[in-house]
Amino acid sequence: MPKLTNNGKLQADDWQVVSKESAPALAEMFSGQWLVHVKWYVENQEELTNRNNIGVWLDSDDEAESVSSVIGHLPVIGVNFPVFTDGRGFSIGRTIRERYKFTGELRAIGNFMQDQLFYLKRCGFDAFIVGDKVDAESMAKSLADFSDVYQAAVDQPVPLFRRRLA
Amino acid sequence: MYVYDEYDHKIIGERVAQFRRQTERYLAGEIPPEQFLPLRLQNGLYVQRLAPMLRIAVPYGMLNSGQLRKLAHITRHYDKGYCHVTTRQNIQLNWPQLEEVPDILAELAQVEMHAVQTSGNCIRNVTTDQFAGVAPDEIIDPRPYCEIIRQWSTFHPEFAFLPRKFKIAVAGTQSDRAAIYFHDIGLQLIKNTKGEIGFKVLVGGGLGRTPVIGSVIREFLPEQQILTYLEAILRIYNLHGRRDNKFKARIKILVRAVGPEAFADMVEKEWLNVRDSANHLPAEEIARARTFFPEPQYLRGLDDVEMMAPINALRGEHREFGNWLSHNVQRHKIPGYRAVTLSLKFTGVPPGDLTDRQLEIIADLADRYSFGEVRTTHNQNMVLADVQASQLFELWQQLRQAGFATANVGTLTDIICCPGGDFCSLANAKSIPIAEAIQREFDDLDYVYDLGPIELNISGCMNACGHHHIGNIGILGVDKKGEEFYQVQLGGNSGYNAALGEVLGPSFSRDDMPQVIRKIINVFIKNREGEEEFIDTFTRIGMTPFKESVYAKAH
Ligand code: HEM
Numbered sequence: 019m020p021k022l023t024n025n026g027k028l029q030a031d032d033w034q035v036v037s038k039e040s041a042p043a044l045a046e047m048f049s050g051q052w053l054v055h056v057k058w059y060v061e062n063q064e065e066l067t068n069r070n071n072i073g074v075w076l077d078s079d080d081e082a083e084s085v086s087s088v089i090g091h092l093p094v095i096g097v098n099f100p101v102f103t104d105g106r107g108f109s110i111g112r113t114i115r116e117r118y119k120f121t122g123e124l125r126a127i128g129n130f131m132q133d134q135l136f137y138l139k140r141c142g143f144d145a146f147i148v149g150d151k152v153d154a155e156s157m158a159k160s161l162a163d164f165s166d167v168y169q170a171a172v173d174q175p176v177p178l179f180r181r182r183l184a
Numbered sequence: 185m186y187v188y189d190e191y192d193h194k195i196i197g198e199r200v201a202q203f204r205r206q207t208e209r210y211l212a213g214e215i216p217p218e219q220f221l222p223l224r225l226q227n228g229l230y231v232q233r234l235a236p237m238l239r240i241a242v243p244y245g246m247l248n249s250g251q252l253r254k255l256a257h258i259t260r261h262y263d264k265g266y267c268h269v270t271t272r273q274n275i276q277l278n279w280p281q282l283e284e285v286p287d288i289l290a291e292l293a294q295v296e297m298h299a300v301q302t303s304g305n306c307i308r309n310v311t312t313d314q315f316a317g318v319a320p321d322e323i324i325d326p327r328p329y330c331e332i333i334r335q336w337s338t339f340h341p342e343f344a345f346l347p348r349k350f351k352i353a354v355a356g357t358q359s360d361r362a363a364i365y366f367h368d369i370g371l372q373l374i375k376n377t378k379g380e381i382g383f384k385v386l387v388g389g390g391l392g393r394t395p396v397i398g399s400v401i402r403e404f405l406p407e408q409q410i411l412t413y414l415e416a417i418l419r420i421y422n423l424h425g426r427r428d429n430k431f432k433a434r435i436k437i438l439v440r441a442v443g444p445e446a447f448a449d450m451v452e453k454e455w456l457n458v459r460d461s462a463n464h465l466p467a468e469e470i471a472r473a474r475t476f477f478p479e480p481q482y483l484r485g486l487d488d489v490e491m492m493a494p495i496n497a498l499r500g501e502h503r504e505f506g507n508w509l510s511h512n513v514q515r516h517k518i519p520g521y522r523a524v525t526l527s528l529k530f531t532g533v534p535p536g537d538l539t540d541r542q543l544e545i546i547a548d549l550a551d552r553y554s555f556g557e558v559r560t561t562h563n564q565n566m567v568l569a570d571v572q573a574s575q576l577f578e579l580w581q582q583l584r585q586a587g588f589a590t591a592n593v594g595t596l597t598d599i600i601c602c603p604g605g606d607f608c609s610l611a612n613a614k615s616i617p618i619a620e621a622i623q624r625e626f627d628d629l630d631y632v633y634d635l636g637p638i639e640l641n642i643s644g645c646m647n648a649c650g651h652h653h654i655g656n657i658g659i660l661g662v663d664k665k666g667e668e669f670y671q672v673q674l675g676g677n678s679g680y681n682a683a684l685g686e687v688l689g690p691s692f693s694r695d696d697m698p699q700v701i702r703k704i705i706n707v708f709i710k711n712r713e714g715e716e717e718f719i720d721t722f723t724r725i726g727m728t729p730f731k732e733s734v735y736a737k738a739h
């Protein structure tokens with residue numbers, strides 16, 4: 019499925035999400051790009067580290083902390099939104115960026131919606147896996163719904179009150 | 185009051201544009217209804233029994249006369265010429281058209297108002313004491329902190345899809361008029377022994393179908409840390425609050441499940457990670473927020489007794505005026521001034537309802553008598569907070585003409601009442617006609633005054649929008665095989681001595697209700713010692729005498 023970037027461009031994307039239930043065969047993962055579930059990654063980390071074609075994904079009931087021990091080895095982290103009303107991913111994303119200082123690609127996967135893009139971006143997401151038929155232009159507008167914000171978050175670490183005082 | 189700068193104007197303007205585009209996309213079929221739902225809710229719009237309703241935010245209850253005139257225009261032009269003051273100090277329209285809501289929001293933005301986050305599973309409008317800044321028993325003015333919290337919570341990217349709605353109230357007084365024990369977070373401003381300002385922090389209070397009194401999780405939080413600490417609480421709730429069952433999703437259920445101490449530990453642990461973040465408030469920011477709530481240009485050095493003497497002298501000649509002085513006029517921290525409550529509880533008018541014309545009259549009165557400002561109250565009244573004592577008689581004459589001088593504030597007929605079955609699709613029963621029937625039953629004001637302060641609250645279902653659990657007398661609409669019945673509760677208390685009412689017994693039909701309340705009052709009168717208040721008599725004698733009298737078999 020295509021990937022929308024933070025600046026509103028659609029790109030082809032080849033990362034494949036490996037489900038929590040399936041135990042992927044390591045031998046098959048030498049080629050291709052794979053997002054494996056964080057628990058599986060941590061259990062198998064000896065064989066996986068420094069493989070830049072393997073990243074992890076977290077579900078909304080996983081703790082951000084679960085990724086902290088391996089975070090330096092990951093090119094991509096995905097956070098799943100099982101339904102758009104499940105807002106845990108916003109906290110998970112922000113914590114992965116702010117507390118665990120992740121600098122790779124943080125992507126939203128699953129059932130978030132277009133009108134959450136601005137908030138997702140603020141929480142540190144810089145890639146969004148979207149459907150095949152989306153209106154990229156409309157999505158780009160949603161990403162830029164506001165040109166200024168009150169509170170600190172990943173995209174603007176200085177809250178407005180500090181900028182007003184400056 | 186708070187005045188927008190260019191940033192606020194820009195952000196609120198962009199919000200209007202965002203919702204206009206979302207509405208267009210929805211009407212064009214580009215946003216499915218289930219996705220549009222949270223978007224419209226977070227813009228105050230929810231669809232009810234008869235039409236959409238729009239809940240307009242009145243941050244911590246403060247309005248100026250220009251805003252009132254705009255509200256009058258909006259109710260006249262986009263609605264049926266009246267609006268409703270809610271128990272969370274907001275203003276509600278009952279009949280707006282979905283297509284016109286973006287235009288309404290644009291008009292509101294012109295007068296620095298909005299409907300942001302007045303509904304939906306997000307942080308709602310922060311509420312406080314209607315006498316903030318003027319109450320003689322105030323320790324610290326809560327409004328600068330309310331404004332700081334308002335800005336922090338407005339469009340907070342992390343907390344817009346919480347498990348459930350989230351309400352914060354702040355009190356800065358010796359007696360609680362903001363019901364802080366019944367909010368998701370209650371904050372009580374206090375000073376420590378060193379004279380430093382901070383907050384006592386309560387979490388997990390709430391009404392609804394599972395009423396809970398909030399638990400203290402921190403005795404003293406330094407004022408500079410309020411945003412970092414709120415962020416820690418909200419993050420814990422966002423991550424751990426239940427999402428599988430909407431009836432168990434409020435923070436009170438989480439706090440109960442893990443226990444207040446364990447919950448406090450979780451918050452403190454999270455807080456260690458964020459306490460030194462950029463959200464730590466510099467003293468300059470608190471000072472800046474204070475500058476928005478300066479004292480108005482009071483006449484100084486007035487002698488209170490001297491000012492009130494000629495006013496009190498009019499009591500003899502004008503009994504109604506005397507009653508009004510005793511009940512609707514409250515003391516003020518500045519000698520020679522008073523706060524005046526406008527009763528929106530005129531028998532025959534749904535509690536809290538206001539017409540477009542009345543909004544304009546209040547605006548004019550605010551300009552003439554109270555520095556152009558008014559406040560809404562969680563008891564569904566309005567307040568002119570800074571009236572010079574010498575003008576009270578003149579003001580009373582005008583209030584009487586406009587229908588706001590019913591001298592019943594704080595009495596049995598100053599009823600808090602939700603919209604109920606007349607407007608609300610969740611209702612089990614109507615609530616407005618019950619309020620009216622009780623007001624008619626107790627139409628002898630002298631009798632009502634003799635009873636002293638009594639809070640009577642009515643909700644049309646267990647969602648408790650009318651706060652029935654914390655009324656001294658609470659009435660709850662219930663459904664019995666498709667018929668409307670009413671359950672009565674006694675002993676609720678919304679102050680720092682927070683208590684939830686207990687159920688009296690089997691429910692009653694609508695026609696029985698005035699007589700049931702009459703019997704309850706009679707038991708009170710029979711057992712009352714001296715000038716005792718209803719709630720104290722109840723606490724002393726307990727439920728049994730009330731039960732026996734109300735359910736006694738007729739002979
Ligand atoms: C007519 C449309 C309304 C609907 C459908 C509605 C619905 C609800 C629901 C479902 C709850 C319970 C939420 C929960 O416990 O999680 C609730 C709570 C509440 N509502 Fe309403 N409401 C309406 C109007 C109002 C109005 C007009 C007011 C003010 C007069 C109001 C004030 C409140 C308050 C203060 C609570 C808080 C109870 C608590 O702390 O849990 N509501 N409402």
Ligand code: SF4
Nearest residue numbers: 602608611644645649
């Ligand atoms: S208490 Fe029930 S009937 Fe009353 S407004 Fe709330 S949801 Fe509706």
